[in-house]
Amino acid sequence: MMGRRLVLAIPWIWLLVFLILPALIVWKIALSYPVDSVPPYAPMLPGLRVSADSFSLILSDPLYRDALLLSLKVAALSTAICLLAGYPMALAIARSSERWRSLLLLVVMLPFWTGFLMRINAWIGLLQDNGWISTVAVALGLSPLRLLYTDTAMYIGIVYTYLPFMVLPLYTRLTQLDASLLEAAADLGAPPWRIFLNITLPLSLPGVWAGILLVFIPAAGEYVIPELLGGPQAQLIGRVLWQEFFNNRDWPTASAIACALVVLLLLLPGTIIWATRHVLRAATLTRGVAAEARPIGAPPSR
Amino acid sequence: MLTISGLRVRYGNLAAIDDLDLIVPPRELFVLLGGSGSGKSTLLRTIAGFVRPEAGRIALNGADLTALPPHRRPVNLMFQSYALFPHMSVAANIGFGLRMRGMSRAAIADRVREMLELVRLQGFEARRPSQLSGGQQQRVALARSLAPRPALLLLDEPLSALDRNLRRDTREELVRLQHDLGLAFILVTHDQEEALTMADRIGVMHAGQLIQVGSPSEVYERPDTRFVAEFLGAANVLPIAVSDGRAQLACGTAVQAAMDVPADARWLAVRPERVTIGEADAANRLSGVVVQRSYAGETLTHVVRLEDGTLMRATTALQQGLAAEAVTVGESVTLSWQPNASIMLRQ
Numbered sequence: 001m002m003g004r005r006l007v008l009a010i011p012w013i014w015l016l017v018f019l020i021l022p023a024l025i026v027w028k029i030a031l032s033y034p035v036d037s038v039p040p041y042a043p044m045l046p047g048l049r050v051s052a053d054s055f056s057l058i059l060s061d062p063l064y065r066d067a068l069l070l071s072l073k074v075a076a077l078s079t080a081i082c083l084l085a086g087y088p089m090a091l092a093i094a095r096s097s098e099r100w101r102s103l104l105l106l107v108v109m110l111p112f113w114t115g116f117l118m119r120i121n122a123w124i125g126l127l128q129d130n131g132w133i134s135t136v137a138v139a140l141g142l143s144p145l146r147l148l149y150t151d152t153a154m155y156i157g158i159v160y161t162y163l164p165f166m167v168l169p170l171y172t173r174l175t176q177l178d179a180s181l182l183e184a185a186a187d188l189g190a191p192p193w194r195i196f197l198n199i200t201l202p203l204s205l206p207g208v209w210a211g212i213l214l215v216f217i218p219a220a221g222e223y224v225i226p227e228l229l230g231g232p233q234a235q236l237i238g239r240v241l242w243q244e245f246f247n248n249r250d251w252p253t254a255s256a257i258a259c260a261l262v263v264l265l266l267l268l269p270g271t272i273i274w275a276t277r278h279v280l281r282a283a284t285l286t287r288g289v290a291a292e293a294r295p296i297g298a299p300p301s302r
Numbered sequence: 303m304l305t306i307s308g309l310r311v312r313y314g315n316l317a318a319i320d321d322l323d324l325i326v327p328p329r330e331l332f333v334l335l336g337g338s339g340s341g342k343s344t345l346l347r348t349i350a351g352f353v354r355p356e357a358g359r360i361a362l363n364g365a366d367l368t369a370l371p372p373h374r375r376p377v378n379l380m381f382q383s384y385a386l387f388p389h390m391s392v393a394a395n396i397g398f399g400l401r402m403r404g405m406s407r408a409a410i411a412d413r414v415r416e417m418l419e420l421v422r423l424q425g426f427e428a429r430r431p432s433q434l435s436g437g438q439q440q441r442v443a444l445a446r447s448l449a450p451r452p453a454l455l456l457l458d459e460p461l462s463a464l465d466r467n468l469r470r471d472t473r474e475e476l477v478r479l480q481h482d483l484g485l486a487f488i489l490v491t492h493d494q495e496e497a498l499t500m501a502d503r504i505g506v507m508h509a510g511q512l513i514q515v516g517s518p519s520e521v522y523e524r525p526d527t528r529f530v531a532e533f534l535g536a537a538n539v540l541p542i543a544v545s546d547g548r549a550q551l552a553c554g555t556a557v558q559a560a561m562d563v564p565a566d567a568r569w570l571a572v573r574p575e576r577v578t579i580g581e582a583d584a585a586n587r588l589s590g591v592v593v594q595r596s597y598a599g600e601t602l603t604h605v606v607r608l609e610d611g612t613l614m615r616a617t618t619a620l621q622q623g624l625a626a627e628a629v630t631v632g633e634s635v636t637l638s639w640q641p642n643a644s645i646m647l648r649q
Binding site: 178180181183184185186187188189190191194198199202203 | 371381383388403
């Protein structure tokens with residue numbers, strides 16, 4: 001009993017020290033105001049000095065709102081591309097033979113063997129004006145490509161970085177799919193595309209949601225990729241936060257941005273999943289009831 | 303009518319089905335009986351279209367199915383695991399095949415209602431498969447495979463996941479349903495009792511081949527081979543030598559048989575329930591000592607060691623209760639059987 005409690009205490013202590021305490025500190029700084037000192041914000045004690053100035057600033061100044069909206073847009077588009085590219089990959093890996101499966105998974109995870117910044121720097125080499133991609137384009141008779149420091153380069157970087165986080169949960173879910181369900185659907189007259197739409201896709205939705213969350217959340221707060229690959233116009237919330245913190249030395253505003261982002265990222269996917277579940281359940285119920293129960297006049301026995 | 307000719311299926315180097323011919327007429331309940339690895343499930347999956355044969359032809363009512371993918375075949379398969387769609391209601395499961403055929407919602411609703419009535423699951427339409435018992439799931443699977451009005455229904459071990467009592471009831475229900483629908487069923491099982499009680503005809507499969515096809519009584523009473531005799535029910539199998547049309551046991555005793563004795567017969571098979579203990583008026587008689595006695599409620603089985611050491615079983619139906627069968631272990635007894643209980647086997 002004691003040993004079990006000790007083991008359970010380890011993750012709790014870890015969460016407390018590395019997640020909850022830092023989060024509380026960030027909230028504390030966000031509720032303060034900047035002063036010329038080290039650290040550059042007013043201490044909360046003595047006298048319990050609390051200020052919501054930073055929050056009213058980021059809610060009123062369109063700079064922050066626009067950065068946030070742009071971040072959400074970039075994250076959403078990147079997530080969509082990852083899903084569209086990752087789903088066929090995950091399906092292909094899940095359907096391949098045992099021997100190929102581990103090899104293909106290894107290929108998906110191979111980039112993690114190298115440091116993140118190294119890989120982004122490699123992309124700079126590929127994308128820059130006299131880089132490999134442009135050189136190949138010129139050799140093929142096309143005009144030189146301007147890719148680096150554009151939105152395209154930024155999207156390439158984000159999709160490249162987060163694609164494995166989409167593929168892995170999808171793959172896990174798709175390998176758990178009972179093959180006899182697919183056969184049963186075929187037996188009942190479903191051609192391959194209808195098997196996919198009616199069986200494979202709905203049953204892989206938990207994997208889809210996991211993948212979307214794993215890509216969307218870090219992509220929304222991404223700082224390094226837009227900074228290194230994107231153009232100056234790509235003022236994402238991560239970059240704005242960085243500027244507030246390091247250039248303006250406005251720690252409370254930077255912290256308030258961080259807090260707002262966390263709240264938004266907790267609320268947004270939760271709401272979407274909740275809404276989708278209810279819409280889906282309502283849809284299947286209506287279909288079931290409309291198709292069968294109504295003529296009998298019996299209420300569905302749930 | 304299902305016509306299978308020259309069918310061959312190969313998994314790597316292994317011939318899963320080897321040059322198989324079979325005709326199943328309409329309205330017949332045909333049972334494929336065999337052990338694991340006999341190829342019975344492979345045959346079913348080949349008819350359904352999930353396994354591509356290397357050679358041969360499968361035709362249903364004159365139309366060649368061999369090249370058609372599963373979703374274009376007018377046959378339905380009821381899966382051993384039921385394979386119900388977990389994300390759909392019972393009604394959506396049953397209506398799935400109809401939806402794939404592009405039927406109107408109203409027509410689907412009518413047919414689903416009809417099917418629910420058929421399997422006595424009215425009121426369950428909105429449930430999910432996970433909210434049903436094993437027996438209910440089995441009925442949903444049956445209704446789902448019957449809903450599109452297949453020309454032939456394939457059932458892969460449909461009763462194996464049910465417990466014993468439910469299995470017996472469901473067995474009778476399936477036979478009644480098959481009879482009422484007037485639809486040909488091909489049912490795969492490894493359970494010989496299931497095969498004998500349900501089938502119009504049984505096909506015994508072994509090593510990818512149909513080694514005997516016939517009515518339950520034909521296959522049981524007149525097995526062609528030692529394998530069939532021992533696979534279907536119990537059998538006492540004794541080696542024999544044949545000379546001048548007469549069979550002799552190894553101990554020298556002549557065997558009286560109602561059937562002609564083939565010159566190349568090698569084995570005598572006698573069903574234990576045809577062997578009586580103590581009666582002397584039957585034509586075939588052997589004596590020995592009782593070495594084991596096992597009580598099974600309806601029947602009592604004695605294992606008797608004959609003078610030459612071979613063991614023979616005699617099973618008695620306990621019509622008068624146990625008291626009537628007073629033979630105990632260690633007692634010397636005479637075993638006897640009528641000539642028409644002697645089955646001569648070539649192989």
